[in-house]
Amino acid sequence: MENIGSLFDNTTATYKYFWFLSIIDKVTLENKTKITFDELVIDMISKAWDYIQKHNLSFGHADSFKMQIEELENVLDLSKDTSPENIKTILESNIETIKPILKVFTLNVPYRFLSPWIRFETNEQVIKVAKQNLNNPMYWIDNNEINIYPQWISYIKSKSQELKKETEYQLHLFLHKRNSNSPFLEEKLNKIHPFQQEEILKVAENNQIICPFCNLSSNIQIIYETTNTLSFYDLYPVSKGHTLIIPKQHIEDYFTIKQNLQTELWQSVNHCKKILDNLYKPDGYNTGINVGKAAGQSIFHTHIHLIPRYKDDTPNPLGGVRGVIAEKQKY
Numbered sequence: 001m002e003n004i005g006s007l008f009d010n011t012t013a014t015y016k017y018f019w020f021l022s023i024i025d026k027v028t029l030e031n032k033t034k035i036t037f038d039e040l041v042i043d044m045i046s047k048a049w050d051y052i053q054k055h056n057l058s059f060g061h062a063d064s065f066k067m068q069i070e071e072l073e074n075v076l077d078l079s080k081d082t083s084p085e086n087i088k089t090i091l092e093s094n095i096e097t098i099k100p101i102l103k104v105f106t107l108n109v110p111y112r113f114l115s116p117w118i119r120f121e122t123n124e125q126v127i128k129v130a131k132q133n134l135n136n137p138m139y140w141i142d143n144n145e146i147n148i149y150p151q152w153i154s155y156i157k158s159k160s161q162e163l164k165k166e167t168e169y170q171l172h173l174f175l176h177k178r179n180s181n182s183p184f185l186e187e188k189l190n191k192i193h194p195f196q197q198e199e200i201l202k203v204a205e206n207n208q209i210i211c212p213f214c215n216l217s218s219n220i221q222i223i224y225e226t227t228n229t230l231s232f233y234d235l236y237p238v239s240k241g242h243t244l245i246i247p248k249q250h251i252e253d254y255f256t257i258k259q260n261l262q263t264e265l266w267q268s269v270n271h272c273k274k275i276l277d278n279l280y281k282p283d284g285y286n287t288g289i290n291v292g293k294a295a296g297q298s299i300f301h302t303h304i305h306l307i308p309r310y311k312d313d314t315p316n317p318l319g320g321v322r323g324v325i326a327e328k329q330k331y
Contacts (some may be wrong), residue, residue, distance in 0.1 A: 006116045008170045013063035017171040018044035021164060023138075023148070026210050028160040033153055037106040038095060039173055042104065045069060046088040050299045051175070053080040060178045064104055071101050110141060134293045161299075162212050169219055169235045203217040213301040214250050223275055228261055229268045234305070241280040252300045254289050265304060272306055282308030 008016060022043035026032045047067075051057045052066050053073075054103040059065050072078060076094055078087070091098060111126040118129045118136035130140040148156075163262065217235070223243065224231040233240040245268045251257055257265070269287065276282065286307040287331065290297040 004116065007113075008167075008174075009116075012060065013172065014048065014059045014065060014171065014174065015044070015063070015105065016113055017167055017174070018047050019109050019113055020167050021047055023146075024156055024164055024167075026159055027148065027153060027156045033148050033150075035146050035148075036102055037110060037146075038099070038102060039104045040110075040146070041102045042088055042091045045072070045091060046084040049082070049084050049087050053082075057182065058178045059175075068101055068104060072098060075101070089172055106144070110146060114138065162215060162217060165212055165235060166217055166219065169217075172236070188192075211250055211301050212299060213246050215302065224268060224272055226264055226268055228264055231272045233266050238307050239282075239309060239313060240307075241276045241282065243276065243306040245269050245272060245304040245306060247302055251302050254291050254302045257302065269304055276306070276308050280308055283311045284309040284317075286321055 007020065011017075019040060022040045023035070025043060026035045026039065029087055045065075048065050049069065052069050054057070072091070073080070075098065076090060076264060078090065082090070088213075109121070111123045112120055114120075114126055114130060114137050118126050118133045118213075120126060127141050130137045131142075133140070133149065136151070138152045139148045141147070216230075216232070219235060220232045222230060222232045229245060229246045229247055230248055230275070231243055234244050245265055249259065249261075254262075273285065286309060287305060289302065289304050
C-alpha cells in the first residue's frame with residue numbers, strides 16, 4: 001500500500017515497530033478490525049519483554065519501554081523469566097491496575113504511526129483527517145480505539161508474513177545500532193524468534209499468508225543463482241553469512257523433491273560455501289533442513305540453512321546440530 005515503505009523513517013524509538021507487529025497479529029490471528037489502545041499496548045509489552053528482561057538489550061535513550069516494563073515488574077511482582085504468553089495473560093487480568101503505566105505508550109504512538117499518510121500537527125488533527133480517509137491511512141481513531149479500513153485488512157492478511165519479516169528486520173537493524181557492544185547479539189536476537197514463529201504457523205495453517213520465498217522482500221540479498229535454485233542471506237542470521245538455499249519452485253517438503261533438483265540444491269550449497277569462505281573465513285559450518293512443523297519448519301517452502309560458525313561464537317558448540325533437541329546436544 002502507498003507510503004508503507006516510509007513507516008519507520010527517522011524512527012528514534014521502538015514503539016512503531018511493536019505497534020505495527022501487534023496490529024498485524026490482531027488482524028491475522030484474532031481477525032479483529034477494531035482494536036483498543038490497551039489491547040495493542042499489552043501485546044507490544046509481551047513482544048518487547050524478552051528483548052529487555054531476558055537479554056538486557058537497550059532500546060535507546062528516547063525509548064521508555066525499559067522503565068515501564070520495570071514498573072510493571074514491581075507492581076505485579078513479575079519474574080524476568082515469565083514467558084511472553086504469560087505476560088500477556090497477566091497484564092490483561094490486571095488491566096485496571098496498570099492503566100496509568102500503559103498510558104505513556106498511547107500519548108503519541110497511535111497518532112504519529114499514521115505520519116506516512118497524515119502530516120502530524122496535533123493528535124486531534126490526526127483524528128479528524130484519518131476519519132476523512134484522505135491519502136488512504138491504515139486506520140481511523142475513535143474513543144481510544146483504532147478502526148482499520150477494509151482495504152488495509154485485506155492487505156495485512158494477504159501480506160502478513162512479509163510485513164512481519166520486514167518489520168522485525170527493521171527492528172533488529174535499530175537494535176544493532178544501539179547494542180553493538182553486546183556479546184552474542186545475534187544469538188540473543190535469534191532466541192526470541194520461536195515465539196514469533198508459532199504465530200506465523202497459526203497464520204499459515206489458516207492459509208492467510210503468501211509464501212515469502214515466492215515473493216522475496218526487496219531486502220533480500222541474492223548471492224548465487226542457478227536455473228532452478230536461489231541462494232540468499234537469511235534476514236535473521238544466526239551468524240555472519242547465514243545463507244538460505246531454496247528451489248525456485250514452491251515445494252513444501254524436501255523429501256518430495258526430485259533427485260535432479262536435490263542434486264542442484266546441494267551443488268548450490270557447495271558453491272555458496274566457497275563464497276562464504278572467501279568473504280568471512282569461518283572456522284566451521286552447520287547445515288540442515290527443517291521438514292515439517294514438528295521439526296520447526298515455519299516457512300513451508302523448502303530451504304537449506306548454511307550457517308558459518310566462528311571460534312567462540314557460543315560458549316560450548318559441542319554436539320552441533322544435535323542442539324535441535326537441547327537436552328540431547330551434549331553427550
